[in-house]
Amino acid sequence: MVAVHFLDRALPVEEIGRLTLSGDLLVWRQLPALARLCETADAMLRDGLQDNDPLTIEARVPADLFLKRVRALRGRFKQDPAIAGAFKDALVATGLTAADSYWDPLQLRVVPSQNSHQGRRIMPLPAHRDNWGSNIGQQINWWTPLYPTSAQRTILFYPTLWAEPVPNTSADWDFEILKTLMETGKADSYPVLPVVTDEPPAAAAMPIVLQPGDMLAFSGQHLHGSIATEEGIARFSTESRTVTLRHVTAGLAAPNVDGHAPRVVPDWFQHMVDDTPLAAALCQAGLG
Template sequence: MTALYELATPLPEAERNARLYRGELIIFRGFDSVAQLTDQLRAHCTSHLGNDPTCAHQSMSSTEIEQAAEALRAAVRKDSDAALTWRQVLSAINTDLDETYGDGIVTRVQPPSSGVQGGRIEPLRAHRDTWGSNLPAQINWWAPIYDTTPERTLALFPGLFTRIVENDSAEWNFQDMVQAHRTKSTRSYPLLPTATNRPSWDDALVVSLLPGDLLCFSGAHLHASVPNTTSLTRLSFEARTVNRSDMAAGLGAPNVDGSAPFITSQIFRHLKNGQKLGEIARR
């Protein structure tokens, strides 16, 4: 069974990454910089979704929520103060920023499932991020902006970390996805490869965190959104990072079932100077 650790102190990055590549899950708890970032993101949420963003679905249509969620994502991505705080978060838990590349902070808005439809506000189906990126050294970070419950959070399937899961990564093309996104056709092209047979929820580890907590796990971990059956909208943020030295040394989680044709290292940029980790390349 995969170990889940809760830490209130920094962990040497080499040790942390090695543990994540083995499939361990780590929650960092009690770091002031995470709380500061959460406050900054809450300000963005209220600006776009009203004074109580967890109830936005009560006064907004699904189309309005989707538009507001897109505007929220764009505003957070442009927020240099939030980006600075994110770097401070990583430094506080002992990350070498000189070796770290990332894709920036991404906010997620998931209203209750009753009748709300939309490409980016629907629950994410089970997937490994590495099915799309082909980067074994990729690490995922996830945290709630407001309270979560087991019915409104993230789930991982740790028992499937090294087991083959049937998926559509061989047919998924990153360049086609980007083109579809540019032409606003994402409904007709999936944002990422997913499992073709949904795993049993009996195998899921539901991670219900408090604002200020920060979960990190390998991009190779199978994970999914828990379908929101509550009366509140879920708001969370996530990010992905890659350690350049680990990537160069061939370190990372095992690839047991990913078959996407491209390595998408160009989506990761150096956290300090913005340089790309690499260019898109065929496997």
């Protein structure tokens, strides 16, 4: 049975792997590094959106201009060293070991409440497992809000489906195709990620309500998605994913019950200290 652990201290990295990769959700409350991150991100959002209240901006800015500004901010956010540094400090504060962990670039996630202001990657995501895309059983997702959330504006989990197969599009999704299309500027013609073919029952959904400064860790195997039904209020968050070699060599892995993507994708992950690729480390360890 999936459990939610609320934490105020670091855990040994082996414990983080054991708990998350068996389905538990971990929430660290009020990490100081995330307070720094939120302060930096808030200033960036106000500047980039040209508005003093990002949460309610949909009421004041036309959809096309809103999407243009958000897309520019997503690129700016991903490249900001202060934001990346604060997120890395927060990961280390949970007990994750940077020396043998690999992560992917931070993503600014903006989920508008109105259909008119939504676009590719700027919308509620359907239910999905991240592992359908990566095929890496040791992947751990890390998620934190930039502003307060509510049960109508947060991340959703389907814990009863942790080990239950659900119909999905993973067999027809290939990262190499998406990568090629991205390089040629034609990615809009291909799905961002594999998703369920039938939306799970609403009664199975469990929202996790967090505050700025909180960090959520969960396995990429968890079926999860987005909700943004609080009228006129957008959701802003950031996220990354990690793979820790100590979990790989220890044989820790979430179960694959329904993922059928044609390849493993270590390409997303770089070493948290020296940026070397995960693929090279797996090959060196005889695991690639």
